[in-house]
Amino acid sequence: MNKIIEIFKEITTIPRCSGTHQPFIEYIQNYAKKYDYNCFVDNYNNILCKKDNSKAKLCIQNHYDIVCLKDNCVPTIVEEDGFFKAAESTLGADNGIGCSYMLWLMSEGYDCEYLFTSDEEIGLIGANNLELELKASYMLNIDSEEEGEICIGCAGGVDIFAKNSSKKIIENTENYELYEVEISKLPGGHSGVDIHKNVPNGIKLIGEFVTENKGLLLDINGGERINSIPVNVKAIIAFKDYPSIKVHDNICISKIETKSEHLNIWNSDITNFIYTFANGVRGFDKELNVVLNSINLAKISTNIDEIEIELSARSMSNIELEKIKKETKLLLESFGFEVKTAGKYPAWKPDVNEFTNQVLEIYKKYDENASLEAIHAGLECAIFKDKFPNMKIASIGPNIFNPHSTREKVEIESINKLSKIVIEIVDSI
Structure with missing residues (x-):
């Protein structure tokens, strides 16, 4: 069996949910020692492996954390129809596969800089705060998810967090009845690369369900991660009559057999915001054939005192990103929310150079339709290009479908094909 696949299966057993670092750090420290590499770890849990007196011209970089829709999840790999999937969880091919290529090259003794970054999935934290020194002139990132596409540009992003404490107690004089409303088993997906696919x-x-049926919101919790399209939502809602407008087949309605003399409800501005908010694609770049601007309403939760909403905005332009951030902030404030933003990362302006052309030339030996592309998702490449302006960067990867969801899968043949391309790129540098 391909050694990359063996390594992928091995590291999949290591806990790597975002925020979990030590098990993988210890694994890499032992692995580096085995193959005679120095291993450096900074205060943000980034890991750099390199040879003594290294003359590396190429840095190979990937993040080691994975999206876990359930805390402390360790995926169980299932092989099916030429793909690796996971049993009822995300697989972590994003970006366990990228790390596997790096570990394979280390086992072959290649003199490269190998940078494993932390917490990419929760705000590119490791890349943003990198304390380790890179000396290579070129960087190959293996975090792209479509074979044949060589990524040379990506969207920037910003996370938006909003809170609202507009709650009141009213007398139930109109005989409202309580219902638990739940939606689940939606397709889900990545809020960048899947945002244009009309994923519900x-x-x-x-x-929409609350508003169309003239309900009152008492409680709501839903969404999995800020960079995922939300799959599961539960709410407690009061209706005068049984809600007849269902809006989606996956909605389940259960009556709560309790009469309440008083109702503790959230201000209707909150449901009005959710209902009217223009979620999804906000602009399309026909030249690059890629989404230009988008925003995803990712998570919502309630506690005793307030309701919290998390959104993720993306743009291929730093100017447009700032605009969508400001517009969303003002909109939320007009509905009574307090707003803050965090996790901002820059767009990576498409850059064609001698390195990207060399990668393309090699790739075309294995796929004549290979091309240079830009994607509507955040890649750490954007941060490294900002930190190291003279570095030439390209991103490639095997076919990974539906990342950040339980439908995530990676194509086995594509893993093997890309291994030939990766080794030739490394040899050429």
């Missing part, structure tokens, strides 16, 4: 958003659907 569970939070938006519940907002």
Whole structure:
């Protein structure tokens, strides 16, 4: 069996949910020692492996954390129809596969800089705060997810967090009845690369359900991760009559057999915001054939005092990203929310150079349709290009479908094909 696949299966057993670092750090430290590499770890849990007196011209980089829709999840790999999947969880091919190529090259003794970054999936934290020194002139990232596409540009992003404490107690003089409303088993997906695919958003659907049926919101919790299209949402809602407008087949309605003399409800501005908010694609770049601007209503939760909403905005332009951030902030504030932003990372402006052309030339030996592309997702490449302006960067990867969801799968043949391309790129540098 391909050694990359063996390594992937091995590291999949190591806990790597975002925020979990030590098990993988210890694994890499032992692995580096085995193959005679120095191993450096900074205060943000980034890992750099390199040879003594290295003359590396090429840095190979990938993040080691994975999206876990359930805390502390360790995926169980299932092989089916030429793909690796996971049993009822994300697979972590994003980006366990990229790390596997790096570990394979280390086992072959290649003199490269090998940078494993932390917490990419929760705000590119490791890349943003890198304390390790890179000396290579070129960087190959293996975090792209479509074979044949050589990524030379990507969207920037910003996370938006909003809170609202507009809650009141009213007398139930109109005989409202309580219902638990749940939506689940939606397709889900990545809020960047899947945002244009009309994937239903569970939070938006519940907002529509409440509004169309003239309900009052008492409680709502839903969404999995800020960079995922929400799959599961539960809410407690009061209706005068049984809600007849269902809005989606996956909505389940259960009556709560309890009469309440008083109702503790959230301000209707909250459901009005959810219902009217323009979620999804906000602009399309026909030249690059890629989404230009988008925003995803990703998570919602309630506690005793307030309701919290998390959104993720993306743009291929730093100017447009700032604009969508400001517009969303003002909109939320007009609905009574307090707003803050975090996790901002820059767009990576498409850059064609001698390195990207060399990668393309090699790739075309194995796929004549290979091309240079830009994607509507955040890649750490954008941060490294900002930190190291003279570095030439390209990103490639095997076919990974539906990342950040339980439908995530990676094509085995594509893993093997890319291994030939990766080794030739490394040899050429």
